[in-house]
Amino acid sequence: MKNVAVLYTCHNRKDKTLSSIRSLFEVEQIEPKNFSLDVYLTDDGSTDGTSEAIQKEFPQVHIISGDGQLYWAEGMRSSWKEALKGNYDAYLLLNDDVELYNNVFDQLAKTHKYSLDKLGMEGIYLGATEDKTKNQLTYSGSLLKNRFLYKLKRLPPNGQFQICDVGNANIMMVAGTVVDKIGILTEGYSHGMADYDYTLTAGKANIPVLIAPQYCGHCVNDHRDHYENFANKNFEERRKVLYNPTGLALSSYKKYTKKFFPFRYPFVVFFAWLKLYFPKIYLNYFRK
Incomplete structure (x- = not known):
């Protein structure tokens, strides 16, 4: 996969967004001959100067403006739809609070090769993330253990390629042939669930969803408990x-x-x- 479109969306997290993009381009400098990146970012109505800061530091980033009501799912759809106007071998979905490790593209490339060699087709490849301060898994893929009770088991990377049922799109690479078969994120979701929908849709189409063997980045799980009080x-x-x-x-x-x-x-x-x-x-x- 030589040509990769990187997809972001953001809203009023300037420092985190800039840190994530910096980590992306730092990784690109390590392996400049192996792939080319084009970055598409939907700024969903940020008022903290995010777009201006990105344009100043990374003028090559394609910025799409949202109205502040897109949230994550529709923001990512906005970036993805814009990227479809180009010619890409794969699409890399990144959360704007993820800082990538130097191994991320090596891990995703190896997972892609495994999918082709062992499963005979391209797929969706997940890079797990960790909270470095707590030394624990934050996002990855999960196995659906009980459909009736909707029980999921999140899988940490274990040095092997793991097939899963649903996945978080904090770091998620989608091969171009997958998009040809099932399209992009489903319309109608607001913030969450769109990545779970997409990976389950892939599974129903017999498209493999794989977790890379090693951690590919770090970010904290900042989802608060909505049942508190x-x-x-x-x-x-x-x-x-x-x-x-x-x-x-x-x-x-x-x-x-x-x-x-x-x-x-x-x-x-x-x-x-x-x-x-x-x-x-x-x-x-x-x-x-």
Whole structure:
């Protein structure tokens, strides 16, 4: 894969976004002859000078402007749609808080070769990330252990190529032939779930989703507990958390469940009602 489009989206995280892009171009300098990169970034209405800072330090980055309402999923779709106008062998989705390790492209290239040699086709390749301060896994791919209960087991890199069912797109390379088969991220998600949807869609199309053998970058898991003090909030506050794209994102979760786990859909609707009207019952008896 010689020509790679790198996809970002961002919103008011200037320092983190710049650090991530710096790490990307630092890695490129290590292996300048092995591949070429074009970077597409959707700035979703940042007011902290992110676009201006990127243009000054990295004028080669293609910046697309959002209206502040795209969130992660639609922001990444925006970048991906722009990149489709070019001619690329692969698309690398990166979260803007990830700082890449020097091995990232070597790991992804080896995973690509394994997919071709052992599985006979191109696929989706995940680079796991870690929290260096805590020395623990943050994002990777997961096995779906129980479809009815929706139990996932996140897999740390173990030195081997691992097949998984769903994956986080913090570092996710998608071969061009995969896009030819299943397209880009599904429309209609706001913030989260779009990467899980995409990898499950790939699995249904018999496209391999693989985790690279070693960690490829670091970032912290900064997702806060949305159930903290949930029962003490008033009705409107709970409703806001329930539907907020960066909260519990019920609309996206219902879409995801209905598409892949339709037998669970009635339970999702019921528990959403329970969270809204009887939060203490939900928290005390159903959230373990």
